[in-house]
Structures are given as structure tokens and as C-alpha cells.
Amino acid sequence: MSRLAWQLVSGALLSTAAVSVILLRSWGFAGALAIIYVIWGVGLVAGQHRSNLRPAVRWAARGVLLIYGIAIAIGLLSMCERLYFVNGDSYPSWLSNADLGVMARNEFYQRLGRKCEGRGGEFSDKGNDVMVFRCGSVFWIGSETYIAHLRKDQK
């Protein structure tokens, strides 16, 4: 990038942080932006040094890029899983922690409440009396996902 482009990008990043502090009247979002900027910066520097003549620098840069690649892949897979959890017509049992079997609807709500107590939970109705519920996080990583089959005569 040219010098002017670097200046414009730096100005835009600084402006975004400053405007967020004033509009939100909080340093919190600017702090999150600062962390994102540092992550971008480290990736940018690593990208520039991936063919460095010094082997130690070259391999360190490649290591950083590998970690970034893995993190991006995990992020994309998490998003795909999230979209499938919310919108899919079914949910694969191998992605879930357990298939809890057949139960009445009120028992389903009770078990959801017990398992997710204090951690937050959500459920997705897959139709055909299949319910999938998740506790702890909206993403697969850091959460527990269970499948339940509602008894047909107790809808």
C-alpha cells in the first residue's frame, strides 16, 4: 500500500474508535476495537514476513498465519453450524451431546430448565416432534446440545 493509503486507513480506524466512544459514551466498544486492530495488525505483519530471509522470523510468521487460518476456519464452521441449528429441518446426533429419547412436552421444558440452569438456553423446533436444545452458548463450542423427541399424543 502507498503511504497515503496507510494514512487513510489509519485515520479511518482511529476515527471509528473515537466516534464510537462519543456516540456510545463508553470506552468499552473502543477497547474491543483496539483488540481487533491489534489482531489485524499482527496478521498484517505476519503476512509481510512470511518470506523473510531469516528462518526464525519466517517460521514465526508462518506459525501466526497458521493459527489465524485455523481460527478463521473454526469461526466459519461455527457460523455454518449455527445456521444449521436455527434453520435446518433436522440436527445430526453426532453433533449433539446426547439424544434424550422420547418425552412429554412439559418434561422437555423441565429438563431444558434443569440442564441450562444459570447458563442460558435456547431450543429449536425441527418439526416432526423433534426438539433440539442448547445450553451455555449460542455456538457449538462452549455449549451442550441435546436432542429430544416429543411424545406424539402430548403435543
Add this chain to the structure above:
Amino acid sequence: MKRYILAAIRFSTLPLAMMLFSSGTAWFYQSREIDAQAYHNLSGAYDDANSQCQAAIRHAALAGQISRWDYAGLMRDILASSRILVFDTQNVRDVEYERTLLKEKLNAHN
């Protein structure tokens, strides 16, 4: 050393000028009066707000108008202290009406 400092100053002049300009614009925007919906939100939240938030709303309304800067702080405090906050978008009228409504509510509680 002096060469590097001068180069850093030359490089950072444009980014800092951009930041100052955008900050000034945001500051001007935040100093303007809130809209009717915001007054309506404050009126709706006032009854269920705790005494500290109510005092903060009264203090902000002393000047006659509430700025977007004050509103951002007020709503953050109200959201932090309330379990449920209902935003009514259906019964909102113009700014003057909603401002008067809030003043009447504040006077009634004094």
C-alpha cells in the same frame, strides 16, 4: 532520532486530522436534542427506574432539553438497573409533546 520523530509527525498528521474532524462531527451530533421516541422512552422508563436513575433523569431535564449525550448515559444506567424495558413505538407524537409529557411526569413526582 529527530528524523524519525519528524517522519512520525508527518505520517500521523492526516490520520489525526481525520480523527479530530470525525470526533467534532460526532460531538456536534451528540450535543443536539433527542427525538420524540427518546423522550417517550424516558417517560416510559421513569416509573420503574430506581431512585438514582430517576434523579439522573430529573437532573438531565433541568436545562429544558435533553441532549443525545445525556440520553446515552441515562439509557445505559436504566438498562443496567432494569430487568425489562419496553420500547413503545406506536404511541409516539412530536418532540414538543413528548418533552412536555416527560416534564409533567417529573413535576408530578416532585
